[in-house]
Each structure stands twice: as structure tokens, then as C-alpha cells.
Amino acid sequence: MAVVTVNLRALTSWVGIARIFAVVLSCIAFSLVASTRNFGGPYGTWCMFTWCFCFAVTLLVLLLELLELYPKLPLSWDDFTSAFSMLAALMVFTTSVVFPSTFISSPCTSSECARQAVATTISWLCFLAYALEVGLTRAKPGDISSFLSTVPGLLKVFEAYVACLIFSLLDNYVSQAGLQWCVAVYSICFIFTLLIIIFTIGRCLTYIPCPLEKMLVGYNALALVMYITATILWPLYSFKGETRPDPCDRNCWWNKHLGVTFLTIFNLIAYLVDLVYSTMMVFIRAP
Numbered sequence: 001m002a003v004v005t006v007n008l009r010a011l012t013s014w015v016g017i018a019r020i021f022a023v024v025l026s027c028i029a030f031s032l033v034a035s036t037r038n039f040g041g042p043y044g045t046w047c048m049f050t051w052c053f054c055f056a057v058t059l060l061v062l063l064l065e066l067l068e069l070y071p072k073l074p075l076s077w078d079d080f081t082s083a084f085s086m087l088a089a090l091m092v093f094t095t096s097v098v099f100p101s102t103f104i105s106s107p108c109t110s111s112e113c114a115r116q117a118v119a120t121t122i123s124w125l126c127f128l129a130y131a132l133e134v135g136l137t138r139a140k141p142g143d144i145s146s147f148l149s150t151v152p153g154l155l156k157v158f159e160a161y162v163a164c165l166i167f168s169l170l171d172n173y174v175s176q177a178g179l180q181w182c183v184a185v186y187s188i189c190f191i192f193t194l195l196i197i198i199f200t201i202g203r204c205l206t207y208i209p210c211p212l213e214k215m216l217v218g219y220n221a222l223a224l225v226m227y228i229t230a231t232i233l234w235p236l237y238s239f240k241g242e243t244r245p246d247p248c249d250r251n252c253w254w255n256k257h258l259g260v261t262f263l264t265i266f267n268l269i270a271y272l273v274d275l276v277y278s279t280m281m282v283f284i285r286a287p
Helices: 014-036 041-066 077-103 111-137 151-169 177-201 212-239 253-283
Strands: none
Touching: 014 041, 014 077, 014 111, 041 077, 041 111, 077 111, 077 151, 077 177, 151 177, 151 212, 151 253, 177 212, 177 253, 212 253
């Protein structure tokens, strides 16, 4: 007869407390927005999905750790929870910016607007809860037992997420060879980064017949060079000889291309930091 054990430390540890706050806050956020019945369109759908997704997965993580069922799963639990907490922090951060800029207008006098403002505040607190979890679970210097909890591992999640944001903004790029190259850069780097994350969580990296750490350093160097070209070519081909349309709302091609430009720079910086940390972990050993 199977016996289910209960691990109360999953709820009383600092990480457990941060997760409980994240569950409660995300639930309050999507409940408040749902009560307004005003979350239509792609941006509202994204915000509701973020809160509901983070609520459901975090609650599942708490239950699996409380009942100590996670060792039965065929994955690296520490890598999974580290990757998810980083992803959730990024998703909730984006939602906390997108939702008020899309749905809250000034002056905010109605009860609906008040609930939206409270939901935004709760969403920011939820982001802080996930950011706290990332900080608590991040690997200490020299500890590489859980790759995705190290700085290079967390940066892999950041790089993949920023690439997804870039894909959501892509528009009118098929007519320019330079823009097509940039999209190829975003796609290739995203695919390889996502594979690294999946293989790490699935404990498949050990089957790769080559020095993994050095391979990652080589990949980061190549991705950095590719993103340097994209950082130069995307604004060059997007804005050369063009003027900003008037009016230009959030769906305007100019704003989308400008957003891709900044996100490309963010990922360039992320790959640079990733390369530096990966190189230090591989070639600079602590005495």
C-alpha cells in the first residue's frame, strides 16, 4: 500500500512562502480583471493567460513538493522549478506593464478602472514574489549541480523569452534580405536555446558525445556574433529612408520595429553576459 508523506517545509520555507504569495496574488489579479469583463483583444488575453498559467503551475509545484511526489517525475526538478520561476517572473513583469498601458486610461474614476488599478498593483507584487523565488533558488557561485539555477541557465530562459516577444512584434520583413537575416538569427538562436533548456530539464544533456560546457561557450560566442549583426541590420533596414507615421498607435509598424530593435539589444546584452559567465565557469576554476 502506497503511503503519501507530507513535507510541511514545502510551505514553511522561504521559497515555499514566496510561492504561496505568488499563488494568492496571481489568483487575486485574474479574479479582479475577470470581474470587470473587460479584457478582450490579444493583450487582455495574454494578461489573463499569464496570471492563470502562473497560478496553476505554481499551485501544482506546491502540491508536488508538499506530497513529495516530484521525485517520481522523469525530469530534473530543480532545473524545472528554477526555469519556471524565471519564466513566471518575466511573464508577470511584461503583463504588469502591458495591462495598465492598454486598459487603464486617465482619469480613473469608475469602479471598473479602480479594480483594474488594484489588479495592476497586485500583479507587480506577484512579480516581486517570483523574483524573490528566483533569488532564493539561484545557485551559489561554484555550484553547477542545477544548471538552470545558475546565472547562465537563468539567462537562457531570459533569451528564449525575449525571442518570443520579438516574434510577436515581427511585421513586414519579407521584402528586405537584411530583415530576413535578422529573423533567421532570432529563430536559430531561439531554437538552440530552447533545446538546451528542454534537454537540461529532461536530463538529456549527458547523452551528448562532446564536452558540454565548452560546447555552450562556443554556442554563446556564435549567438553573440549573430545578434551583433542583427542589432546593426534590423534598424538599418527598418528605418532607412522611412519616417514615423502620424498617427502611430500600438499596432503601427514603426512602433513594432522599434520594439524589436530594443529587444534585440536586450538579447545581445544577455548573450554577452551569458558568454562571460559561461567562460568563467569553464576556464576559470576556483582554487
